[in-house]
Amino acid sequence: MSFHFITGLPRSGSTLLAALLRQNPRFHADMTSGLGSLVSGAMQIMSPGGDVGSTVSEKQRKDILRGLFDNYYQSLTDRPVVVDTNRQWASRMTLINRLFPEARVIACVRDLSWVVDSLELQVRNNPYHFTRLFGPNNQGTVFGRAEALMGHDALIGRAYTGLKEAFYGEHSASLLVIEYDLLAKAPQKIMPLVYKFLGEPDYAHDFENVEYDAPEYDEALGVSGLHKVRPKVEFLSRRTILPPDLFKRFQGMEFWRDLNATQANVITTKPANSEENSTDDLR
Template sequence: MPTTGTAPQRFIAKEVTVRCATLCWASDAWSAIISFFWRSSTPPLTPAMQGYLRGWHHDCQKSVVVDNTRAWLHAIEMLLHIEPEAKLIVCLRDLGQIYGAIEAQHQRTILIDFVDYLADYDRFGRADALFAKDKAIGAPLISLHGVPDLPTHVQERLFFVRFEDLMAQPVACLSLIYKWLGVEPLTINADQLAVGVQESDSHHDMKYTHKQASKITAPKRHEISPRIQTLIETAYAWYYQLYYPQLKKRPVTHRSAATLFDNRQQ
């Protein structure tokens, strides 16, 4: 999810000096590789994919590699098939604040369109579009929605951390993450972080900028329309019950993220 996925990865990479790399899957190239092996009498797909994955990180001398690719949650069972020791850290955030962060960034870069052309929408329409099953918020939600249906041994490879908790108690949250990963504990100085190499902003056509800070500072809460917030909480009550049970009770209605605002005309 935007504005959330890089936080644990950054702290682990910078403070534990675990190498961070993003593995990009080129679908056309990958299809060609699979097609090539499939033509053989005994297609060695598993070792081929294992070789590709491990070859990507062949020069890493650390015991742990952090790969910042949110699509792994959608393909978690495939990932565990080719790399049984893999673990996934999933960073969560209040859905209204995720939308609010995207809207706030749009207002700061209002002359630059989104890669999927949402600039001409009004705020309500933009929120509706962002929660569609193939958009920035909706697509990851589909992966999260399927987590309860995963086998227990797969769910045990997932660690969920709330962005709000990470900002409020970074040392405590990271201690839990280190313990779960099985790496040596390390106490970080939340007020003096190492600043690394600046990430490229070109992937989203400069719409979203990557900034690094030398200390952890919780972002200001984004003010969004009460109507939009209420509709988000109603449509995704399952999300709030699973990951934000401390908030007021909401009726659970598991549903697809394909369309958020069914009551548009009300």
């Protein structure tokens, strides 16, 4: 069993990508798993000052963490390629590299203004209760909710800074960044590039019949429909529901479009002086 990983920003296509990959009989892919939390918990216990920090060797730590991955999926799938999804993998690139030197990490991204907009839309689609995405002091207005999301250790802010770390880090060559708009508009062009990056043979996907939903998980968060994927892969253009000043506040933060200080592979729109999208090849 080989492992790869999906990470990136919320509301940026990670569930869609997993839903597409799981059409391939070689791949097991899903929404965010509990593996990231298990790994973090084990690392905490084995760290200096932890419950067993002084009783386990470096090799034991590595073996235990590697064993978590193998054992987590042993009874879940017999497919040879596992793609685990968790936003924290972006900030665990060194760990991934040490445990799985051949692993690749795919980060799904999107203009931050539209990430905030998409989450706000989900909140408004569930008007009869508060969501667990926010604390009790941040349920009042869209301005408070947006600021809460962008906090350093909050849903968007933590994912954004973790991805930035991966993008400029020493293991960036094993990272592929995909912009949501391009995946939604041209999946038939993007998926072959994904397989090329993973070193896997191409697969004929059905982009008209994609299935994924996690109603129980979403209802527990108080955001029904958060992980529901529409059957047809397409980009639906609409006006933002954010006030103009709030929408503008988060524009221009797409660091992944500057390729000068990274070895990461990026599938993104080209700079403003280009009229084409960079979907023809990996960087």
